[in-house]
Amino acid sequence: LTAGLLALTLLAFQAASAWSDDGERGKELFGLCKRCHQVGSGATHRIGPHLNDVFGRAAGSLAGFRYSRAMREAGTGGLVWDDATLDAFLADPHTFVPRSRMSFDGIKGMDDRAALLAWLQGYSGGAADLPPAEPTATPEEYGLDVKILSVAGDPEYGAYLAGECTTCHRTDGADKGIPSIVGWPVDDFVIALHAYKSGTRVHAVMQMVAGRLSDEEIAALAAHFQEVEGNP
Amino acid sequence: LAGGRPRVVVVGGGAGGATAARYIAKDSQGAVDVTLVEPSRAYYTCFFSNLYIGGFREWESIGHSYGALAANHGVNVVHDWAVSVDRDNRSVGLAGGGSLAYDRLILSPGIDFRDGSVPGWDLSQQNRMPHAYKAGSQTQLLKAQIEAMPEGGTYCMVAPPNPFRCPPGPYERISMVAHVLKQANPTAKIIIVDPKEKFSKQGLFEEGWQRHYPGMIERIGPDFGGDMVEVRPEAMEVVVDGEAMKVDVCNVIPAQQAGRIAAAAGITDDSGWAPIVPHTMQSRADENIHVLGDAALQGDMPKSGFSANSQAKACAMAVRGALTGSSVFPPRYSNTCWSLIATGDGVKVGASYEATDEKIAKTDGFISQTGESAELRMATYEESLGWYDGITADMFS
Ligand SMILES: Cc1cc2nc3c(=O)[nH]c(=O)nc-3n(C[C@H](O)[C@H](O)[C@H](O)COP(=O)(O)OP(=O)(O)OC[C@H]3O[C@@H](n4cnc5c(N)ncnc54)[C@H](O)[C@@H]3O)c2cc1C
Numbered sequence: 001l002t003a004g005l006l007a008l009t010l011l012a013f014q015a016a017s018a019w020s021d022d023g024e025r026g027k028e029l030f031g032l033c034k035r036c037h038q039v040g041s042g043a044t045h046r047i048g049p050h051l052n053d054v055f056g057r058a059a060g061s062l063a064g065f066r067y068s069r070a071m072r073e074a075g076t077g078g079l080v081w082d083d084a085t086l087d088a089f090l091a092d093p094h095t096f097v098p099r100s101r102m103s104f105d106g107i108k109g110m111d112d113r114a115a116l117l118a119w120l121q122g123y124s125g126g127a128a129d130l131p132p133a134e135p136t137a138t139p140e141e142y143g144l145d146v147k148i149l150s151v152a153g154d155p156e157y158g159a160y161l162a163g164e165c166t167t168c169h170r171t172d173g174a175d176k177g178i179p180s181i182v183g184w185p186v187d188d189f190v191i192a193l194h195a196y197k198s199g200t201r202v203h204a205v206m207q208m209v210a211g212r213l214s215d216e217e218i219a220a221l222a223a224h225f226q227e228v229e230g231n232p
Numbered sequence: 233l234a235g236g237r238p239r240v241v242v243v244g245g246g247a248g249g250a251t252a253a254r255y256i257a258k259d260s261q262g263a264v265d266v267t268l269v270e271p272s273r274a275y276y277t278c279f280f281s282n283l284y285i286g287g288f289r290e291w292e293s294i295g296h297s298y299g300a301l302a303a304n305h306g307v308n309v310v311h312d313w314a315v316s317v318d319r320d321n322r323s324v325g326l327a328g329g330g331s332l333a334y335d336r337l338i339l340s341p342g343i344d345f346r347d348g349s350v351p352g353w354d355l356s357q358q359n360r361m362p363h364a365y366k367a368g369s370q371t372q373l374l375k376a377q378i379e380a381m382p383e384g385g386t387y388c389m390v391a392p393p394n395p396f397r398c399p400p401g402p403y404e405r406i407s408m409v410a411h412v413l414k415q416a417n418p419t420a421k422i423i424i425v426d427p428k429e430k431f432s433k434q435g436l437f438e439e440g441w442q443r444h445y446p447g448m449i450e451r452i453g454p455d456f457g458g459d460m461v462e463v464r465p466e467a468m469e470v471v472v473d474g475e476a477m478k479v480d481v482c483n484v485i486p487a488q489q490a491g492r493i494a495a496a497a498g499i500t501d502d503s504g505w506a507p508i509v510p511h512t513m514q515s516r517a518d519e520n521i522h523v524l525g526d527a528a529l530q531g532d533m534p535k536s537g538f539s540a541n542s543q544a545k546a547c548a549m550a551v552r553g554a555l556t557g558s559s560v561f562p563p564r565y566s567n568t569c570w571s572l573i574a575t576g577d578g579v580k581v582g583a584s585y586e587a588t589d590e591k592i593a594k595t596d597g598f599i600s601q602t603g604e605s606a607e608l609r610m611a612t613y614e615e616s617l618g619w620y621d622g623i624t625a626d627m628f629s
Pocket residue numbers: 243244245246247248249269270271272275277278279280281282312313314315340341342343364365366397398401402405491492493524525526527535536537538539540568569570
């Protein structure tokens with residue numbers, strides 16, 4: 001995971017340094033977040049909560065998103081997102097909110113975090129005319145056929161198949177070296193597994209695991225894991 | 233079924249048994265009466281016990297209790313040894329007296345050592361020459377002996393012949409011993425006396441040893457008498473091909489067979505392991521008994537905690553299907569074994585498997601490559617931490 005994200009970070013960084021404008025750079029860096037979070041008009045909760053108006057809101061406080069207990073307790077304990085707290089969180093998410101289920105290793109560069117946060121702030125404070133939210137994942141970006149999204153999944157079969165996954169992925173949703181996969185929208189889950197299966201997303205274990213799953217099995221797993229509560 | 237709930241007795245609360253008990257109890261939601269027989273109150277995992285020896289894990293972090301299986305899933309945990317199986321009357325005799333009746337019996341007793349496989353060694357010598365191949369006081373003892381080695385002393389491992397639990401286990405241990413000695417006792421020597429031509433992840437381990445511990449580790453394979461070894465515990469000598477050498481620590485990992493209760497139940501064959509039906513993990517000798525993990529003779533899966541956990545889920549589904557009529561799907565077996573070579577230098581090997589009539593057969597696999605970047609090796613190590621957390625939750629939570 002680290003290696004993949006590191007590569008992504010570098011890529012984003014190289015791409016970013018071509019831009020002189022800080023706003024463009026922040027937007028580019030949001031590329032690290034956009035497979036999980038939406039921001040902009042029409043943004044909804046995906047793998048992570050939407051990030052509109054994140055500045056000034058208590059951590060773990062949005063209705064309709066199943067946060068980890070750790071994130072909710074951070075919020076009720078007084079954590080409010082602002083420049084300083086967001087900067088500390090993004091520098092090292094797992095240290096700042098231990099046992100959060102945000103499977104992201106953080107952004108090491110201080111300037112990168114500042115650029116990202118400056119850009120993100122534009123989506124807080126009730127700004128009107130926000131640009132439309134971008135989708136978290138599309139079949140096209142991984143070279144997949146859109147019809148994988150219309151396969152129906154049987155959650156009971158998914159519950160059985162999940163036995164193979166929970167040797168590594170925790171059902172309580174904790175992220176510790178292996179990402180959290182509970183409570184994801186079905187489409188994001190299906191696209192992620194097909195991306196491994198087709199090899200557009202590279203990881204030896206997950207390519208092998210996904211390699212033998214049929215379209216129906218992937219849909220069944222997605223239906224099952226969407227319902228897994230984690231540790232509410 | 234005598235009117236009441238169907239009864240499942242599980243012998244052995246390790247990777248196979250704890251998982252099977254948990255999944256049957258959890259998924260049947262009280263419809264099946266599950267009893268787990270396990271003598272120890274705390275299960276220390278063999279997996280990551282090498283990391284404890286290397287100083288990467290605290291002892292407490294590899295110990296687990298059975299409390300949650302009872303509290304969360306209603307498993308009846310009996311701390312006792314199973315000593316006999318009466319297959320005709322379907323009951324298990326306990327060392328403490330009494331017996332437990334079953335409709336299905338699951339045996340996951342792990343391994344026992346073969347008598348006489350290393351001349352000069354038997355269990356009475358395990359304190360002078362520890363095996364540390366069942367985790368517990370043996371592991372702590374071996375670590376203490378390594379740390380007490382005289383400056384420039386010699387650690388010798390007598391490695392086991394195939395098949396044995398955790399194929400990369402002895403070689404991961406060598407890496408961890410070297411890691412400790414490199415810091416505390418850099419002129420010490422490590423000798424592996426090995427009856428096998430080759431071993432798991434050999435290229436990866438040898439590359440890592442060369443890089444991290446040059447000149448420290450010597451392996452004596454069968455070409456040089458590695459298969460003709462004898463030990464003299466009183467004199468702390470290892471005799472290879474007739475030649476005696478003095479050592480300071482001797483880690484004897486003998487040849488292995490299924491935990492003795494499997495033979496007592498009469499379900500092992502000449503190999504010393506218990507043949508099973510690949511689709512359900514049922515014993516080939518008795519359809520009311522299932523055998524999991526290291527004890528099973530199943531085909532291509534390595535004897536690992538991951539494999540035992542994977543087999544336990546297929547078994548749990550088959551048992552529930554037979555006793556409660558719940559749905560039964562084709563089993564899906566898989567395994568991944570991580571090993572740590574040095575700080576942040578993790579490697580892995582894994583495969584997926586399917587049930588055929590003859591055996592559990594490998595369908596696909598992967599292995600780390602030599603020459604990988606430090607970042608990738610670190611990511612692999614971090615994955616193994618995640619896996620440990622995941623599998624122990626899958627067994628005990
Ligand atoms: C050094 C080392 C490193 C390892 N590293 C890894 C690794 O990284 N990854 C991995 O996947 N695997 C690893 N393994 C292998 C793994 O530990 C075993 O394959 C796994 O524990 C097998 O599970 P099991 O259920 O068959 O047996 P065990 O987990 O050994 O459980 C057997 C249980 O049965 C109990 N028992 C035995 N007889 C009786 C009886 N008569 N009555 C009642 N209870 C009984 C025992 O007390 C024990 O608790 C390692 C092993 C070693 C030794």
